[in-house]
Amino acid sequence: MKESSIQQLAASLKREHCHQVVILTDSNVDSLYPDYFSSLESLGIEVLDKIVVAAGEESKNLNQVEEICARLLELGCDKSVCLLNFGGGMVSDLGGLSAAVFKRGVRYVNCPTTLISMVDAAIGGKTGVNLLHTKNVIGLICQPFMVMEPDADLLNTLPYQDLLSGFGEMIKYALIGVPTLFDELCSLESLGASSIKKSWIEVCAEFKRSVVSVDPNDTAYRHILNFGHTVGHAIEGARAIIGQPVPHGVAVAEGMLYEALLSRVFGSLSEVSLRRIQRLVLQHFEVKPMSDDMVDLVLELMERDKKNRDGDINFTMLKDIGVAQPDCCLDVQTCRRFFELAFREGFKS
Numbered sequence: 221m222k223e224s225s226i227q228q229l230a231a232s233l234k235r236e237h238c239h240q241v242v243i244l245t246d247s248n249v250d251s252l253y254p255d256y257f258s259s260l261e262s263l264g265i266e267v268l269d270k271i272v273v274a275a276g277e278e279s280k281n282l283n284q285v286e287e288i289c290a291r292l293l294e295l296g297c298d299k300s301v302c303l304l305n306f307g308g309g310m311v312s313d314l315g316g317l318s319a320a321v322f323k324r325g326v327r328y329v330n331c332p333t334t335l336i337s338m339v340d341a342a343i344g345g346k347t348g349v350n351l352l353h354t355k356n357v358i359g360l361i362c363q364p365f366m367v368m369e370p371d372a373d374l375l376n377t378l379p380y381q382d383l384l385s386g387f388g389e390m391i392k393y394a395l396i397g398v399p400t401l402f403d404e405l406c407s408l409e410s411l412g413a414s415s416i417k418k419s420w421i422e423v424c425a426e427f428k429r430s431v432v433s434v435d436p437n438d439t440a441y442r443h444i445l446n447f448g449h450t451v452g453h454a455i456e457g458a459r460a461i462i463g464q465p466v467p468h469g470v471a472v473a474e475g476m477l478y479e480a481l482l483s484r485v486f487g488s489l490s491e492v493s494l495r496r497i498q499r500l501v502l503q504h505f506e507v508k509p510m511s512d513d514m515v516d517l518v519l520e521l522m523e524r525d526k527k528n529r530d531g532d533i534n535f536t537m538l539k540d541i542g543v544a545q546p547d548c549c550l551d552v553q554t555c556r557r558f559f560e561l562a563f564r565e566g567f568k569s
């Protein structure tokens with residue numbers, strides 16, 4: 221499977237008269253899979269270099285973009301080069317942005333290695349880096365030349381927390397548009413690489429592709445993908461600030477619990493559906509009450525969220541399991557009153 225998708229990659233590149241790639245990866249992926257693309261050369265694609273960045277969200281910054289572009293320049297790359305992003309969402313967000321700005325844009329390909337990147341991050345062309353602990357503040361939408369077919373064997377080496385992170389995003393897909401997947405995920409007793417069905421990865425990736433094809437520039441409908449992310453991004457940023465980072469999808473899972481509660485209180489989500497969502501999420505994720513300092517920090521970051529408009533905080537709410545309502549706005553005071561209470565209470569599993 222892996223070799224056939226590398227062959228497909230080589231054939232697609234050659235069709236576009238692209239014969240040179242630079243691989244971008246992170247230190248963990250590189251040490252586990254140093255020769256993953258070794259067959260490319262024999263297929264007529266020259267690998268000019270492999271750029272290895274330190275693993276972890278801290279590498280998603282503007283200095284790193286500059287370093288990648290500087291390396292591409294030193295290598296003498298012109299507009300025909302292709303950047304091959306081999307890694308999780310950190311690598312595809314960082315590499316995508318670097319490719320999009322290098323010489324005003326060169327091609328890039330995403331080869332996802334984490335569950336979250338297979339179902340979400342590698343697809344849809346959102347690229348970006350973080351600034352001042354605020355997620356993806358600098359970025360742009362630029363579609364990849366190709367997203368390679370997920371190689372599920374790569375998940376065997378993924379740490380449990382990162383598998384869990386991807387599982388959080390899978391629950392999101394079930395909640396915003398694939399209710400049959402929700403039922404299947406509820407039947408999962410314990411999470412492991414072998415318990416993730418290939419069909420689940422495919423259905424999430426397909427759903428994301430369908431949403432992106434309707435609204436590639438993220439003007440309205442695509443906002444449904446933000447369910448759980450207004451609170452989730454703020455929790456992710458706050459935990460990074462206090463030196464207790466959590467993986468993206470774990471923060472999103474926590475965010476989904478709060479945003480589902482919000483959908484019950486301010487929207488039309490039924491009590492029965494809310495309980496089912498809470499049961500599934502809390503079966504896999506722990507959501508403890510927050511300290512007062514943490515509540516303040518998370519609220520401050522939510523108020524800085526890039527989706528906010530005219531001072532209001534923007535959420536995607538759920539009407540039901542599988543039905544999302546994008547662009548629901550709440551004023552800051554109402555949000556503060558609701559979330560101060562909810563964050564201090566947390567959820568009991």
Ligand SMILES: NC(=O)c1ccc[n+]([C@@H]2O[C@H](COP(=O)([O-])OP(=O)(O)OC[C@H]3O[C@@H](n4cnc5c(N)ncnc54)[C@H](O)[C@@H]3O)[C@@H](O)[C@H]2O)c1
Pocket residue numbers: 246247248249252275276277280307308309310311313333334335336337340341342343344345346347355356374375376377378379382385467468469
């Ligand atoms: N652009 C988008 O649409 C989009 C969507 C969702 C998330 N994201 C971004 O993606 C990032 C989170 O994604 P992620 O969890 O993939 O992050 P990541 O790339 O940091 O990977 C998580 C960890 O897994 C390691 N890893 C990767 N593949 C591995 C493998 N096969 N075996 C063992 N270890 C492996 C990495 O080295 C890292 O330590 C965040 O920055 C988030 O903002 C972007």
